[in-house]
Amino acid sequence: MEYIESRVINASRATIANILADIRRLPEWNPAILSVTAIDPRALVGKPYPIRAKLPGSPTITYEHVSTDSVVWRLDGLQAHETGAWNLVSVGDHKTKVTHAITHSGAIFRVLAGAFRTVPGLRLDRLQRRAEYVHERTRPGDVNDRPEVSG
Template sequence: MNTYRAERDIQADPATVASIIVNIGELADWNPALIATRTNDRVAILDHPYSVSTRIPGRATLTYVQANADRIVWRLEAGGSVETGEWDLYPRGRETRVVHTMTHGGALFTLMQRAMAPVPTWRLDRLQQRAEARASSTGIS
């Protein structure tokens, strides 16, 4: 198992950040691992395996296994390997500290470990842009 972690203070409240992470319909817009999600759902249904297209050829599914105000966890299965993606949200005044951890298991992800190391930071970069834009447009932060 390989674990990668990054954290960031985002100028948005935890509810705004969480709403972006659980929006399965827009996840591929900011998650660099995904090309597309095949759903009309706006909010992911827990324990429902969503068919997704990833940068890895072949069939892939993403399942949200936990989603609440301060913690979101998903499981991505692709190419015979598994990613557990964890998002922990900590309110810090007008900001939210977001800690993103991904744990990979399986031969394919082991072979790709060097390429995977920056992924949590890339995800946080894009999540931050989206959350701060939404917070500033709604006046919530």
């Protein structure tokens, strides 16, 4: 199953990409993830991070791509797999169109088909609140305008 939603967020692509790549703070705005075991301040591409999530087993999250254009992760649990993709497109001065798509596979997600229809929108709500709060607290040309992620 795939679910997708888009919206314009009042923040730069770099600000949004930095929030998405901040692996240690992921549980603060993604309530499906209860905790992450990580010492890295930013997610390293290809490195699986153990997480506690609302899934059985010992799930991990692995970032497959991180740039100011897009962020893609894969969450793997027992009979549950999610690919989360975030596409970031500048649409004006400190405005970014963010499209979030999730794709599910595995027995658990098949049983719960349709239950995740609103998840991309809920994640975008939380991301928007966080990004716009960061944007309000920084000046143009501040650190959040210089991407910490490649791309």
